Amino acid sequence: MNYRFRYAPSPTGVLHVGNARTAIFNWLLARHYSSKLILRIEDTDKERSTPESEKAIIEDLKWLGLDWDEGPDVGGDCGPYRQSQRSSLYEEHQKLLLEKKAAYECFCTPDELKKTREELLSLGKMPKYNGKCLNLSPKHIQELKDQKKPFVIRFYVKPGPPVVVDDIVRGTVKFEREVIGDFVIFRSDGGPTYQLACVVDDSLMKITHVIRGDDHLSNTPKQILMNDAFGFTSPKFGHLPMVLGADRKKLSKRHGACSVGEYKQQGYVSSAFLNFLVLLGWSCETSEEILNTERLIKEFSEDRLSSSPSIFETNKLDWMNGQYIRQLSLEEFYRLERPFLEKDLALSQVDESWLKQVLKVLQTSVAKLTDVTDQLQIFLKDKFLIEDDVIKETAKDLDFKKVLIALSKILEDNPDIDFDDLKKQLQNETSLKGKKLFHPLRYAMTGRKNGPELALVMPLLPKNELKLRVDKLLKETS
RNA sequence: GUCCCCAUCGUCUAGGCUGGUCUAGGACACCAGGUUUUCAUCCUGGUAACAGGGGUUCAAAUCCCCUUGGGGACGCCA
Numbered sequence: 429m430n431y432r433f434r435y436a437p438s439p440t441g442v443l444h445v446g447n448a449r450t451a452i453f454n455w456l457l458a459r460h461y462s463s464k465l466i467l468r469i470e471d472t473d474k475e476r477s478t479p480e481s482e483k484a485i486i487e488d489l490k491w492l493g494l495d496w497d498e499g500p501d502v503g504g505d506c507g508p509y510r511q512s513q514r515s516s517l518y519e520e521h522q523k524l525l526l527e528k529k530a531a532y533e534c535f536c537t538p539d540e541l542k543k544t545r546e547e548l549l550s551l552g553k554m555p556k557y558n559g560k561c562l563n564l565s566p567k568h569i570q571e572l573k574d575q576k577k578p579f580v581i582r583f584y585v586k587p588g589p590p591v592v593v594d595d596i597v598r599g600t601v602k603f604e605r606e607v608i609g610d611f612v613i614f615r616s617d618g619g620p621t622y623q624l625a626c627v628v629d630d631s632l633m634k635i636t637h638v639i640r641g642d643d644h645l646s647n648t649p650k651q652i653l654m655n656d657a658f659g660f661t662s663p664k665f666g667h668l669p670m671v672l673g674a675d676r677k678k679l680s681k682r683h684g685a686c687s688v689g690e691y692k693q694q695g696y697v698s699s700a701f702l703n704f705l706v707l708l709g710w711s712c713e714t715s716e717e718i719l720n721t722e723r724l725i726k727e728f729s730e731d732r733l734s735s736s737p738s739i740f741e742t743n744k745l746d747w748m749n750g751q752y753i754r755q756l757s758l759e760e761f762y763r764l765e766r767p768f769l770e771k772d773l774a775l776s777q778v779d780e781s782w783l784k785q786v787l788k789v790l791q792t793s794v795a796k797l798t799d800v801t802d803q804l805q806i807f808l809k810d811k812f813l814i815e816d817d818v819i820k821e822t823a824k825d826l827d828f829k830k831v832l833i834a835l836s837k838i839l840e841d842n843p844d845i846d847f848d849d850l851k852k853q854l855q856n857e858t859s860l861k862g863k864k865l866f867h868p869l870r871y872a873m874t875g876r877k878n879g880p881e882l883a884l885v886m887p888l889l890p891k892n893e894l895k896l897r898v899d900k901l902l903k904e905t906s
Numbered sequence: 907g908u909c910c911c912c913a914u915c916g917u918c919u920a921g922g923c924u925g926g927u928c929u930a931g932g933a934c935a936c937c938a939g940g941u942u943u944u945c946a947u948c949c950u951g952g953u954a955a956c957a958g959g960g961g962u963u964c965a966a967a968u969c970c971c972c973u974u975g976g977g978g979a980c981g982c983c984a
Contacts (some may be wrong), residue, residue, distance in 0.1 A: 438984050554908040580982055607909050615982040622984045718980040741917050744934040793946040866944030878945055
């Protein structure tokens with residue numbers, strides 16, 4: 429299929445979860461239909477756009493495993509792909525609109541605009557532009573220009589039948605023209621606004637499908653009107669429901685982590701994160717939930733998109749991340765863990781095969797990549813810590829003490845004893861079993877109440893370390 | 907305020923368009939049991955929802971209307 433989808437972020441910050449989902453849906457659609465995905469940088473807001481932000485967004489998109497066929501970093505036939513580099517194109521189109529009387533100069537000052545806005549609001553009407561400058565004579569316009577009065581260019585929304593948006597996810601949505609004010613398409617500094625740049629670019633870049641957030645739905649009639657004025661065919665539109673926080677408000681920093689980068693740092697696997705995000709507003713026909721990228725591309729389709737907003741919550745994400753971690757090969761797991769381990773471990777000083785054995789043990793239980801760095805403390809001599817709860821519980825239980833004393837003795841007599849023999853001897857000498865036997869053993873060995881299987885932990889501990897730990901716990905609880 | 911969108915378990919959702927097979931299914935979380943002489947994984951089971959009201963119909967989660975609630979837009983932001 430020769431469809432052309434696009435993802436058009438504005439580089440004014442990091443990649444947010446909701447925007448990431450929009451990007452993913454566009455990518456999935458493009459790949460599903462063997463079509464093209466275009467990345468366009470919407471940096472018409474000179475104040476807020478930064479190159480760093482563009483770089484960060486691209487990096488996050490790549491982390492998610494997305495790629496694109498045309499864009500500022502990969503080029504393409506419809507470039508440049510940054511709106512800041514397309515000024516002449518917008519200016520040409522401005523002239524076209526002015527000539528067709530589909531746009532006009534507006535000399536109203538921000539103060540005037542604010543005043544009429546407030547008046548309309550107090551009357552209970554939609555605060556749209558009142559059209560004051562619509563019928564300025566050419567002579568008057570020239571005079572004002574000669575006086576160097578600042579002006580903007582507005583699009584003229586002519587009276588007419590309602591504008592109908594035939595939306596891929598919402599169906600037919602009608603907008604009366606009366607509620608659409610004449611909107612600004614060029615600022616007083618001569619730069620285009622989003623409305624104009626978006627329409628011109630979507631057309632020039634031959635975009636066939638505009639899949640974007642719900643917050644753009646009410647921009648759509650404006651864009652259709654502009655397309656009509658230019659004589660362009662409007663692309664198909666699809667408006668995705670918002671991603672909300674736990675309080676049902678638009679997801680933001682107040683809700684905690686809301687950017688892709690933060691989840692990367694927290695130790696989520698990108699494929700799991702992508703899988704999870706896809707399920708926010710889309711479901712597979714087979715009702716499967718764990719779907720790798722290949723399956724996702726195969727199964728994804730626009731007609732299973734939901735139209736109601738979803739709340740971004742992490743408990744299922746955690747579970748899913750754990751599932752993905754368990755599916756990883758040991759090599760892959762090690763590769764993903766490296767950046768996290770490097771933070772507090774000099775990897776060059778650590779025996780790689782030992783580390784891999786530790787990872788193998790931990791892989792069966794952790795939910796996040798960062799959980800490993802935490803659990804790793806169990807295996808390291810100088811990071812070992814005894815939890816307060818462990819001390820408390822051991823101190824109040826005489827049987828626990830009994831086990832520890834026996835344990836210390838066994839290890840003293842036979843420092844090289846293996847786990848099976850240790851277990852047997854311990855049971856013989858204390859006549860205890862089950863939790864009474866294993867809990868104190870676990871507490872001494874790991875310093876924690878939770879952790880991996882003891883039989884697997886013991887052989888990976890430094891030599892003579894267990895004896896030291898037993899004695900330490902004994903000392904701290906006496 | 908006005909316009910637009912949305913409304914199924916706590917959360918993600920199936921079902922809705924094409925009304926009956928829905929005493930509403932799955933997943934996460936939670937709870938209980940099991941496996942593991944410990945922890946986790948894992949397995950089994952359980953609690954839990956069609957926002958409210960009217961209508962259409964033999965029959966409504968499904969279609970229509972109203973109310974309520976939520977969201978978005980109304981910018982020389984995108």
